[in-house]
Amino acid sequence: MSDGEVFPVPKAWAQKAHMDAAGYEAAVAEVETNPDAFWTKVAGRLDWMTPFTQVKDVSFEKEDFHIRWFADGVLNVSVNCLDRHIAERGDQPAILWESDDGLMARFTYREALAEVCRIANVLKAKGVKKGDRVTIYLPMIPAAAFCMLACARIGAIHSVIFGGFSPDSIAGRIQDCDSRIVITADEGLRGGKIVPLKRNVDEALKSCPQVTDVIVVRRTKADVPMTEGRDAFLPDLKQGVSDVCEPEPMNAEDPLFILYTSGSTGKPKGVLHTTGGYLAWAAYTHELVFDYRPGEVFWCTADVGWVTGHSYVVYGPLANAGTSLMFEGVPNYPDHSRFWEVIDKYKVEIFYTAPTAIRALMREGDEPVLKTSRKSLRLLGTVGEPINPEAWLWYHRVVGEGRCPIVDTYWQTETGACLASPLPGAHPTKPGSCAKPMPGVKFQLVEADGAVITGAASGNLCITDSWPGQMRTVYGDDQRFFDTYFSTYPGKYFTGDGCRRDEDGYYWITGRVDDVINVSGHRLGTAEIESALVGNENVAEAAVVGYPHDIKGQGVYAYVTLKADVHPTDILEAELKGWVRREIGPFAAPDVVQFAPGLPKTRSGKIMRRILRKIAENDLGNLGDTTTLADPAVVEDLVKNRHGA
Ligand code: 6R9
Numbered sequence: 100m101s102d103g104e105v106f107p108v109p110k111a112w113a114q115k116a117h118m119d120a121a122g123y124e125a126a127v128a129e130v131e132t133n134p135d136a137f138w139t140k141v142a143g144r145l146d147w148m149t150p151f152t153q154v155k156d157v158s159f160e161k162e163d164f165h166i167r168w169f170a171d172g173v174l175n176v177s178v179n180c181l182d183r184h185i186a187e188r189g190d191q192p193a194i195l196w197e198s199d200d201g202l203m204a205r206f207t208y209r210e211a212l213a214e215v216c217r218i219a220n221v222l223k224a225k226g227v228k229k230g231d232r233v234t235i236y237l238p239m240i241p242a243a244a245f246c247m248l249a250c251a252r253i254g255a256i257h258s259v260i261f262g263g264f265s266p267d268s269i270a271g272r273i274q275d276c277d278s279r280i281v282i283t284a285d286e287g288l289r290g291g292k293i294v295p296l297k298r299n300v301d302e303a304l305k306s307c308p309q310v311t312d313v314i315v316v317r318r319t320k321a322d323v324p325m326t327e328g329r330d331a332f333l334p335d336l337k338q339g340v341s342d343v344c345e346p347e348p349m350n351a352e353d354p355l356f357i358l359y360t361s362g363s364t365g366k367p368k369g370v371l372h373t374t375g376g377y378l379a380w381a382a383y384t385h386e387l388v389f390d391y392r393p394g395e396v397f398w399c400t401a402d403v404g405w406v407t408g409h410s411y412v413v414y415g416p417l418a419n420a421g422t423s424l425m426f427e428g429v430p431n432y433p434d435h436s437r438f439w440e441v442i443d444k445y446k447v448e449i450f451y452t453a454p455t456a457i458r459a460l461m462r463e464g465d466e467p468v469l470k471t472s473r474k475s476l477r478l479l480g481t482v483g484e485p486i487n488p489e490a491w492l493w494y495h496r497v498v499g500e501g502r503c504p505i506v507d508t509y510w511q512t513e514t515g516a517c518l519a520s521p522l523p524g525a526h527p528t529k530p531g532s533c534a535k536p537m538p539g540v541k542f543q544l545v546e547a548d549g550a551v552i553t554g555a556a557s558g559n560l561c562i563t564d565s566w567p568g569q570m571r572t573v574y575g576d577d578q579r580f581f582d583t584y585f586s587t588y589p590g591k592y593f594t595g596d597g598c599r600r601d602e603d604g605y606y607w608i609t610g611r612v613d614d615v616i617n618v619s620g621h622r623l624g625t626a627e628i629e630s631a632l633v634g635n636e637n638v639a640e641a642a643v644v645g646y647p648h649d650i651k652g653q654g655v656y657a658y659v660t661l662k663a664d665v666h667p668t669d670i671l672e673a674e675l676k677g678w679v680r681r682e683i684g685p686f687a688a689p690d691v692v693q694f695a696p697g698l699p700k701t702r703s704g705k706i707m708r709r710i711l712r713k714i715a716e717n718d719l720g721n722l723g724d725t726t727t728l729a730d731p732a733v734v735e736d737l738v739k740n741r742h743g744a
Contacts, residue, residue, distance in 0.1 A: 103488060106495070106528045112504060116390045116524020123525040126538035137539065141567065142169050142379040144386075145418070146183045148348050149173035151375070157565040159590050164581055167352055168376035168567045175346035176251040176355055176378050177219075180417035181212040182346070184393075191394055192422045194241050197441050199288040199428040206241055208420075211248075213342035218242075218249035220344050221336045225280060225312050229254030229347055232278035232357065236260045236269060236300060238287030239427040242316045242333070243403045244413045246282050251355060251374075254347035258357040258369070261404025262287050262294055263684045266302035268367075272359050273307045275369055276574055281310055282333075284318040290432035297323040351375025357574045358406055360512040361624035362583060363595070363614040369574030370406075370512050377515045378418055380568025384517040384537060385415030388506050389449050389478060390524060393420035396475070398442070399451040400426055405621075406512040407482055411451060415516065430456050435463040439471035439498070450498075451480035451508075453620040454490055459650050461493045468497050478523055480506045483620030484652045485608050491530035509533035509608050511594065512622070513584070515568025519606055532605045539566050544600055549588050552600075559612055560598040561591040614708070616645035616653045621686045623655070625708075628689070631682035632657060635675060637665045642698050642706050643689070646715035654690035656715035658698055658737070667694035691715070691742045697733040699725075710734060714741055 113119050118126070129137045135154045142151065151172030158165055181193070189209040196204040206214065227233060233255045237243040243259070250257040258276050260269055273281065281304070287294030297315060301324065304310050313330040315323070325331075349355075355374045359367040385391055397416050401407035403425075416423040424445055430438050430452075438460065442450060460467070479499050481491075486507055495505055505528055508520040519542070521527075521534035528534065536542045544558030545551055552558040569592070573580040587593045597609040611617065614625045625643040632641035640660040648654035659675065661667060672692045680688040699707045713722050714737050725731055 103530060104492075106504070108524060108527055109502075109504065112390070112524040114524075116522070118387055118522050118525050120525045123522060123535075123538065130539045138168075138567065141383045141539070142172070142375060144382055145174055145179050145375070145379055147172050147174045151351060155565065159565070159585055159592065161581070161585070161589065164585065166565055166569060166571055168565075169351040169379070172351040172375055173348045174351065174375055174378075175349055176374055176414070177215055177248045178346045179378060180248060180251075180414065181208060181215060184208045184420045185212060188393065188420055191420070193417060194244060195396070195422060195424045195445055196241050197424065197426045197428070197445070199290065199432070203444070204241065211245065214245050215248045215252060216342045216344035217337050217340050218245055218333070219252040220340045221314070221333070222249055222255060222280070223253055223344070224336070224340070225314075227253060227255050227280060229349075230354070231255045231280070232258055232276040234258050234260060234269075234273050234276075234278040234281045236262065236264075236281060236283045236296060237316060237403075238262050238284055238289070238294065238296065238318060239402055239425055240284070240316070240318060241425060242284070244423075244425065247356070247403070247409075247413055248417075252344055252346050254349055254353065256354045256357055258359070259404050259409070260359070261402055261684070262296060263404070263686055265681055265684050266299045267682050268684060269299060269303035270306045271366060272369075273303065273310065275359070275366070276357050277309060279310055280312045280314070282314045282316065284316040285321050285323045286319040288319060288427065290429040293319070293321075301326070349374045352571070354571075356409065358409065358512055360406070361615060361622050361627055363624055364626055367624070367627070368576075368579065368583070370570045371572050371574045372515055372568070373571050376567030376569070378414060380566060381410040381415040381516040382418035384568075385411060385421075386419055387522055387537065388508055388517050388520045389451070389480065390522070391416075391419055391421060391449070394422060395448045396422050396424060396445055397449045397451075398424040398426065398445070398447045400430075400438070400453070400456065401451075401482070406515075410516045430460055435460055435467040436471055439468050439473055442476060443472050446475040448475055449478045449480070450476060451482065453483040454481050454486040455484065455619040455651055457481065457486070457490045457494050461490055462650070465497050473498065473500070476503050478506065479503045480508055482508045482510070484617045485610060486531060488530035495530070504528060507531070507533045509606070513570045514566075515570065518562070518566075529605055532601070532607045534605050536606070537566070542606065543591065544598060545588055545591075555600055555602045557597065557599040557609070559588075560594045560596045560606075560608070561588050562594065563591050565592075616655065618645070618648075618653050618655060618686060619651045623687055627683060628655060628657065628679060628687055631679050631687075632659060632675060634682065635678050637661055637671060638675070639663075640698060642708065642711055644708055644712045644715050646691075646712070648690065651690075655687065656691045656693070656711075656742075657689040658693050658695045658711055660695055660698060693737070693740060693742050695733075695737055695740070697730065697736070699733050699737070700729050701727050702729045704729075711737075714738060717741070717743070
């Protein structure tokens with residue numbers, strides 16, 4: 100198979116990058132020959148209150164399952180992200196902020212540390228202690244980063260919920276981790292529209308009686324209802340509070356945060372990351388992949404509500420004494436030049452975004468890009484979903500003027516930070532390939548039955564050994580952690596992704612092989628959307644699959660069987676889309692609802708999703724084996740009434 104164009108490593112990059120091709124090979128070799136020395140260097144970049152003497156202590160085997168890294172070391176994440184940079188870089192911006200409406204703000208390391216300490220002291224005054232869970236539901240404002248770091252300072256575990264989630268989704272996440280404190284804002288602002296954050300929290304808390312305190316950050320200063328005795332504005336709580344707060348000494352394996360993510364079954368999982376390994380991996384990969392040097396202006400467009408925002412807006416850049424730009428807005432507001440104008444305004448050197456945004460902007464043509472300078476840019480990155488070569492080439496040629504290498508970074512919420520990416524000084528790039536695993540990450544392709552695949556071939560992507568940034572458990576459910584990731588292929592971590600390896604040993608992620616779909620880089624479980632749909636009084640049964648979508652990567656295609664006395668109408672179709680918006684969040688709303696008198700099932704009652712996927716993809720000549728269907732006529736009807744048929 101031909102993989103198209105290959106872009107060589109620019110000479111200047113090979114010469115000055117943190118890691119060149121030989122350095123990469125040497126690191127990969129060292130992991131084999133002297134792993135403790137290698138991993139000690141990775142974690143040695145952090146400041147430890149008590150240095151670790153144990154390095155890796157891991158078994159993926161069922162009988163003795165455990166994952167521990169640097170387990171006797173003691174450190175604090177906020178110290179590593181703030182205090183230790185003050186002496187040399189106290190006046191350097193830690194965070195730059197571009198608001199939705201074009202305002203600018205900057206916080207130096209000194210200012211950021213003071214603010215984090217004040218918020219930490221506010222939390223302490225509220226009785227928050229080490230190990231307590233704090234829910235954060237904020238827009239993309241600097242306070243979001245400060246609140247995360249304030250939790251880290253006192254050893255509280257944060258659970259950040261993306262501002263696009265609905266009251267129901269918020270409630271589920273608050274209940275799951277039993278958090279007593281919620282930090283939110285009066286309102287958010289995105290693309291000129293108001294996001295009613297406080298109102299959503301009020302709605303969610305109707306079913307969360309355990310929440311004692313809601314801290315409200317001022318964003319729009321709108322008048323919002325405040326519940327007496329429970330709600331207070333952060334500026335009021337900060338009055339007279341000290342800007343000094345002693346950091347809590349944390350064991351490397353103490354939890355740092357929970358982040359909920361969708362899986363193929365059941366409710367979202369609380370992915371738990373710990374202190375030492377997570378921060379070491381976020382910082383190491385941030386430096387290596389982006390060839391990052393302290394003080395460079397780094398812009399990752401991800402929301403802090405997703406893992407990319409955790410690792411590459413907050414923790415990675417700040418651990419590396421970086422300047423991280425936070426952007427509150429959206430790529431197409433007030434117009435399609437926004438990203439590029441912001442790059443010029445802040446002299447952004449490294450820009451990291453999602454393929455869906457690139458595709459959407461590419462559709463608007465070159466002019467909105469070309470009218471900006473972008474001279475400050477030297478490296479571009481993508482994350483979240485496979486990037487089609489056409490979008491990659493446009494990003495490279497038009498946005499980066501052919502002079503900026505592109506790093507296509509493959510990873511997951513579960514993996515803490517990057518797993519595979521070209522390193523700009525080491526790897527020639529191929530549009531659509533995430534190139535090679537980070538040193539220390541051991542990829543393996545397997546057949547469905549587990550047989551190991553070698554050479555150039557496709558298979559299911561597993562990782563055969565641990566790396567420090569790996570999640571440690573599903574919050575409150577160790578069994579689910581093991582079952583989800585380690586039981587399909589015993590002794591290995593299964594990513595859930597399909598993947599091809601080419602003749603050069605480059606990896607090409609082909610997408611999820613489970614019932615997870617990726618809509619605009621947002622991960623959604625089809626089961627979650629189905630369960631929202633069947634919660635509607637008109638719906639008897641629902642099956643949801645992904646289908647190729649030009650901009651979003653995948654779209655949501657819902658097959659819905661109505662209750663006996665309900666008739667399909669356009670109004671009902673719109674109602675169901677709106678229903679999912681409200682139940683989960685706007686990004687989960689089905690693009691297509693097809694009413695179906697029945698769903699294709701096996702004789703044992705299992706829905707045959709393979710067939711539903713083919714119909715949604717309009718791949719009708721190839722429906723595969725339908726002999727096990729209980730009622731073949733169902734399929735004929737589905738094909739006949741296919742949307743767009
Ligand atoms: C960081 C993040 C994880 C899933 C993952 C895969 C897909 C992410 C990708 C990619 C191809 C890339 N994915 N990066 N696919 N190329 N560069 O996105 O985490 O939200 O947990 O999603 O996203 O399918 O399994 P998360």
